[in-house]
Amino acid sequence: MIEVRDLVKKYGSVVAVDGVSFDAAAGSIFGLLGPNGAGKSTTIGCISGLLRPHAGTVRVLGHDIVGASTKAKKELGVVPQEIALYEDLSARENIAYWGGAYGLSGPDLKRRTDEVLALVGLADRAKEPIKKYSGGMKRRLNFACGIVHEPKVLLLDEPTVGVDPQSRVNILDLVRSQAQTGTCVLYTTHYMEEAEALCDSLAIVDGGKVIAQGTMRELRQRTEERDLLRLNGQFDVPHIEKKLHDLDHIEIIQIHETQITIAAGQGGNRLPEILGAIGETGADIRETTLSQPNLESLFIKLTGKELRE
Amino acid sequence: MRSVWLIFQREFQAYWTSPVAYVVLAMFLILSGFFFFGEFSRFVDFSQRGGSGVDVNQMLIRPYFYTVSVMILFLLPLVTMRLFAEERRQGTLEVLLTTPATEFSLVLGKFFAALGLFAVMMLGSVVHIGLLFIFGSPDLAPVLTGFLGLFLTGAVYIAIGVLLSSLTQNQVVAAAISFSLFLALWLFYWIGGLTSGSLSKVLLYTSLAGHFENFGRGVLSSSDFVFYLSWIVAGLFGATQVVQSTRWKA
Ligand SMILES: Nc1ncnc2c1ncn2[C@@H]1O[C@H](COP(=O)(O)OP(=O)(O)O)[C@@H](O)[C@H]1O
Ligand SMILES: [Mg+2]
DSSP states (O other): OEEEEEEEEEETTEEEEEEEEEEEOTTSEEEEEOOTTSSHHHHHHHHTTSSOOSEEEEEETTEETTTTHHHHHHTEEEEOSSOOOOTTSBHHHHHHHHHHHTTOOHHHHHHHHHHHHHHTTOGGGTTSBGGGOOHHHHHHHHHHHHHTTOOSEEEEESTTTTOOHHHHHHHHHHHHHHHHTTOEEEEEESOHHHHHHHOSEEEEEETTEEEEEEEHHHHHHHTOSEEEEEEEEEOOHHHHHHHHHTSSSEEEEEEOSSEEEEEEETHHHHHHHHHHHHHHTTOEEEEEEEEOSOHHHHHHHHHSSOSOO | OHHHHHHHHHHHHHHHHSSHHHHHHHHHHHHHHHHHHHHHHHHHHHHHTTOTTOOHIIIIIHHHHHHHHHHHHHHHHHHHTHHHHHHHHHTHHHHHTTSSOOHHHHHHHHHHHHHHHHHHHHHHHHHHHHHHHHHSOOOHHHHHHHHHHHHHHHHHHHHHHHHHHHTOSOHHHHHHHHHHHHHHHHHHHHHHHHSOHHHHHHHHHHOHHHHHHHHHTTOOOHHHHHHHHHHHHHHHHHHHHHHHHHHHHO
16 A cells, blocks of 8 residues: 655755665554664655655555655545644644544544544543643644544554553554554554564664565564673673684674673573673673564664664 | 635634734724824814815825834734744644645635734724714725725735745744835835935835835726735745745755
């Protein structure tokens, strides 16, 4: 339903999106996972018709977003990363306004406004001016405004950033139920857990490029069976590199004077061996973390850095 | 064009849920009322003392239109300042640009909303001038052309105000620039009168004041119309371009 091909978008000399391609299907959740500045919002901006791409094409239900923008835009619902609401209006008025902008009116608009107010749990406070709303309530309202017109394609740009746990659960449930009713959902996030819990398929992005892409199962397979061991402290880099080189089935993913990341099969059992080798170099280990293979370890493996910085 | 109506409704209502409409209306009614009734009593005084050949159009109505046209120069920037600046500040402009609504329909909807509030302001002037028809019998034609001129002047200020509001996300900046520019456009008339040669011609032509004077005298000419309409079209076209350019940088 969304077809992105070789998308490029620059801001001056900064290439924010650098040849991104993917397809997102109806009734499923496609994730864009990547750290801040990876180009997720810019990609969403190009798909939604807000930004003009410098190269590449975007099709929404077959309509080109540049050539047939009105047709494409009618099918889209957009929930922006920054809350975009009218502070002087109530929740109900905000929803009705955005519904109107997508061509709803009369009894249809009223019915849908009531429905989405109930969905996001704001029905009993719908008449209050939203100035008094908490951050989580505004997020939910922002979401409601994006789905009032029952779009076939829903673009969600980090819709859970900065919300309370309860609003977060509410929003994630809503995202799932949107996909279950046949909507094609594009979901961006920098939370690995969210992507794992929510998405059917995923593109991992960094520096404007897709560095891994596939169904959730395919990506999990690519993470291999190795555990990730991360050490913080004070290290003598060349010395440690030499020591670890002598151990079997160990890969140094990343090594600095203050942090080392190592991939190792059966990492738990080999902990004494690895720590022993490092300890012999006179290193000062302050913190060790052992993690199961997950998307985070795939990201670290591919980029040598952590997802959340 | 449904979206023009949607934006119009939203903006027109917003004037009345914020203090803007009330403040602007109150200032306009107080200032114009003060001027009108002052001049009115002076005029009544003059004619009662048997002033011969007194002409209400000449003595009262023309100065009134002229004064009101200066007042709106100060007041209309307050009406247009929020239109796009606030939309930018709230981040709603970017979302509006992802809806099927075109940039031009956004600009047009906002333009008409401000024009609507201006029309409400003008009702105060209709009452003032209407009083003169109850107590006397002024010439109707210069009154009608005067109102037309006033309305067109206001429409020019609003169109340019919409453009300037689209350039910033700060309402105060939008109002300050609008006001300075309108004042400059008005002052061109005097500067043009002081200088000579082609510069003078350009200044006189560009200025709003000179064209407005014709309307006040009851003279309708197509060149004045073209002049006002070009300013309006330029303002609205410029605003559309500015809003469109958001797509390149955002
Ligand atoms: N309006 C802008 N002007 C200039 N650079 C921008 C602008 N918006 C984003 N960028 C840059 O483009 C890159 C991608 O940003 P963005 O798409 O917002 O990433 P993400 O949403 O993944 O955090 C970043 O390097 C960012 O600094
Ligand atoms: Mg972003």
